Amino acid sequence: MSSSHKLKVALAQIAPVWLDKSKTLVKIKQQILDASQQNCELIVFGEALLPGYPFWVANTNGAVFNSTTQKEIHRHYIQNAVQVEKGDLDEICNLAKEHNIAIYLGLMERAADRGGHSIYCSLAYINQEGSIKSMHRKLMPTYEERLTWASGDGNGLKVHPLKDFTVGGLNCWENWMPLPRAALYGMGENLHIAVWPGSEVNTKDITRFIARESRSYVISVSSLMRKSDIPKNIPHVQEILDNVPDELANGGSCIASPDGEWLIPPVLHKEGLIIATLNFNRVLEERQNFDAVGHYSRPDVTQLTVNRERQCTIKINN
Structure with missing residues (x-):
């Protein structure tokens, strides 16, 4: 698309090959190819x-504490988590560059800078040049997620230019x-990406709420799981x-x-791509009467501090 204010987006609502990194990557790559063929x-x-x-x-x-069952499933999960430093995302990055398509991908990260034995959501x-520009680790896993996921940090609270849009x-x-949302708004976000494991219970209210609060487009993408x-x-x-039930997501x-x-x-x-075209002009029109971090803010009264330092157990001084 030639117009900088128009952006064609694809929501990949698919099921993983559950807990199988290699086979799920095959499905992801096919969705990227299908989306690129539709411009x-x-x-x-x-x-x-992933x-x-x-x-x-x-x-x-x-x-259950010290359960052999839970330990062995968790071990399998770690073994199928993404190791960026070992090239697990290289083919995805190459596809992004080859087809000039930006990608937001939810994954389990086996983080080398945290020892390599815990996993982060x-x-x-x-970006469209095939570079990983941010890796946001979920700040607070929810409820039972804390039994298998570690807590992240603010390093990935970043926004990125994409045509006229600024995405986060x-x-x-x-x-x-509220505060992580406000941090992204303050960085200029006007296209918000919200990713979910899969349920309209999660997406049906918050998606519209964030759009009204931020006066931005909000894309919520969920998976399927049967x-x-x-x-x-x-x-x-x-x-x-x-x-497990017949349908989990x-x-x-x-x-x-x-x-x-x-x-x-x-x-x-429904499994597959959901495609739409966004018009940046709508963002500017809706900011006329409300802009949460612009004309409708009072930074002299309330301000937010963001720590984007990547957290690590050790600091090595050479």
Whole structure:
């Protein structure tokens, strides 16, 4: 698309090959190719899609202490998490560059700078030149997620230029946290990306709320997950299959316009790409009567401090 104020976006509402990094990467790459063939300039994938959300925790008594079952499933999860330093995202970055498409990808990150044995729910932004420009680690895992995910830091609270737009993103219930939202607004965000494991219960209210608060476009992308998506090679798979429902995530991907009205209401049970074109002019029009960090702010009364230092257990002085 030649006009800088128009942006064609794709919401990839797909199921992972659950807890299988290699096979899920194959699905992700195909979605990128399909989106590029339709001239999309941004594609977004759901929270923790690579290699999948930890649905077993809530369904197999995950809080039992010192459980062999939980340890062995967790070990399998770590083994299938993304190791950026070892090149796990190289092919994705190459596709972004080759097809001139930006990517937001929800993944489980096995972080070398934190020892390499814990995993973080991360949201990677890869620009149209194929460079990873931010890796946002979820600040606070929600409820049972804390049994398998570590807490992140503010290093990934960043925004990025994309044509006339400025994009930023948060994971799942981080979107309910007022201060991280405000941090992104203050950096100039006008296209907000919210990624979820998959449910219209999550997306149907907050997507429109953030759009009305920020007067920005908001893209919410969820995954699908069915019992049939569970491979048979996962440790203790039969216990998992015996305890999970037939459908664990029903989608709910959607887009709200800067006035808070639906551009695309939540889409349920449908796997594939959801495509729309955004018009940046709508952002400027809706900022006329409200701009939370501009003319409708009082920085002399309230201000926010953001610590973007990447947290690490050790600091090595050479």
